Amino acid sequence: MVHIAIVSASIRKGRKSHRIALFFKDFLTKNHLATAGILDLLEYNFPLFDERLKFQEFPSPAVLDFAEKIKSADGVIIVTPEYNGGYPASLKNVVDLLYEEWHHKPVAISTVSDGPFGGTQCITSLQFSLWKMKARIVTATFPVTRVHETFDENGDPKEKSHAEKRAGNFIQELLATIEIKNHIP
Ligand SMILES: Cc1cc2nc3c(=O)[nH]c(=O)nc-3n(C[C@H](O)[C@H](O)[C@H](O)COP(=O)(O)O)c2cc1C
Numbered sequence: 584m585v586h587i588a589i590v591s592a593s594i595r596k597g598r599k600s601h602r603i604a605l606f607f608k609d610f611l612t613k614n615h616l617a618t619a620g621i622l623d624l625l626e627y628n629f630p631l632f633d634e635r636l637k638f639q640e641f642p643s644p645a646v647l648d649f650a651e652k653i654k655s656a657d658g659v660i661i662v663t664p665e666y667n668g669g670y671p672a673s674l675k676n677v678v679d680l681l682y683e684e685w686h687h688k689p690v691a692i693s694t695v696s697d698g699p700f701g702g703t704q705c706i707t708s709l710q711f712s713l714w715k716m717k718a719r720i721v722t723a724t725f726p727v728t729r730v731h732e733t734f735d736e737n738g739d740p741k742e743k744s745h746a747e748k749r750a751g752n753f754i755q756e757l758l759a760t761i762e763i764k765n766h767i768p
Contacts, residue, residue: 584615584617584618585617585618585657585658585758585761586617586618586619586620586655586656586657587607587611587617587618587619587620587656587657587658587659587660587757588619588620588622588652588653588656588658588659588660589604589607589608589619589620589621589622589659589660589662590604590621590622590624590659590660590661590662590663590674590677591604591621591622591623591624591625591662592624592661592662592663592664592670592671592673592674593624593625593663593664593671593673593695594624594625594628594671594673595664595671598625598664599664599695599697599730599731599734600662600663600664600695600727600730601623601625601662602730602734602735602736602737602738603662603693603695603725603727603730603734603738604621604623604660604662604738605621605737605738606734606738606739606740606746606750607619607660607662607693607738607750607754608620608621608738609738610747610750610754611754616754616758617657617658617754617758620652622649622652622653624673624674624676624677627645627649627677628645629645629646629649629673629676629677629680631672631676632675632676632679632680635679635680635681635682636650636680636681636682637682637683646680649677649680650680650681650684653681653684653685653688654683654684656688657689657761657765658688658689658690658691658757658758658760658761659688659689659690659691660690660691660692660693660757661674661690661691661692661693661709662693662695663692663693663694663695663702663705663709664694664695664696664702664705665694665695665696665702665703665704665705666705668704668705669704669705669708670705670708670709674709675712678709678712678713678716681716682716685713685716685717685718686716686717686718687717687718687719687764688718688719689718689719689721689757689760689761689764690713690718690719690720690721691721691723691724691725691753691754691756691757691760692706692709692710692720692721692724692725693724693725693726693727693753694706694724694725694726694727695726695727695730696727696728696729696730697729697730697731698728698729699728699729700726700728701726701727701728702726702727703724703726706724706726719760719764721753721756721757721760722756723752723753723755723756723757724753725749725750725753733746734746
């Protein structure tokens with residue numbers, strides 16, 4: 584079974600997008616689609632980026648742990664809020680930290696907002712940075728609108744069948760990208 588690393592990007596007090604990371608972890612495991620673990624940037628609490636991991640003389644255990652979890656995952660889901668039309672500094676911090684670890688990595692993106700547009704304005708800049716680092720960006724996306732109303736604190740969606748149908752399509756695209764990668768390494 585493949586393993587998916589879910590990056591939860593918001594480190595904000597009272598964050599809501601973490602609910603979507605919880606939702607995906609539960610969805611993947613209960614449907615036996617993949618094993619999954621959340622890489623919570625709030626828990627990692629990384630300092631502001633000052634150099635790429637490969638050039639760090641004394642990388643912290645947390646940085647090494649994060650890099651290894653991205654490297655060893657078959658695929659990655661990034662759950663990110665939109666902040667002022669972009670993705671948060673916490674996420675750029677770890678995108679830039681790594682390099683080879685992103686190469687050929689299947690990455691699917693879920694954008695999240697508390698408004699009606701699902702955070703979609705931040706997706707192109709994130710896709711572009713990951714594309715520059717040779718990640719295999721999954722074309723399917725999972726925008727979440729009005730996250731504070733549509734998902735509860737445990738990651739349970741209010742409209743379960745609708746959310747799960749959308750998640751199924753999104754995950755199938757990620758799994759297909761992993762499958763292609765595994766056949767053409
Ligand atoms: C600094 C900041 C900027 C934001 N900018 C946007 C925005 O441009 N578009 C949007 O739809 N929501 C915006 N939001 C609201 C977020 O969508 C909202 O906080 C949502 O819950 C997801 O972020 P969170 O996981 O940090 O809670 C912004 C929130 C913050 C804190």
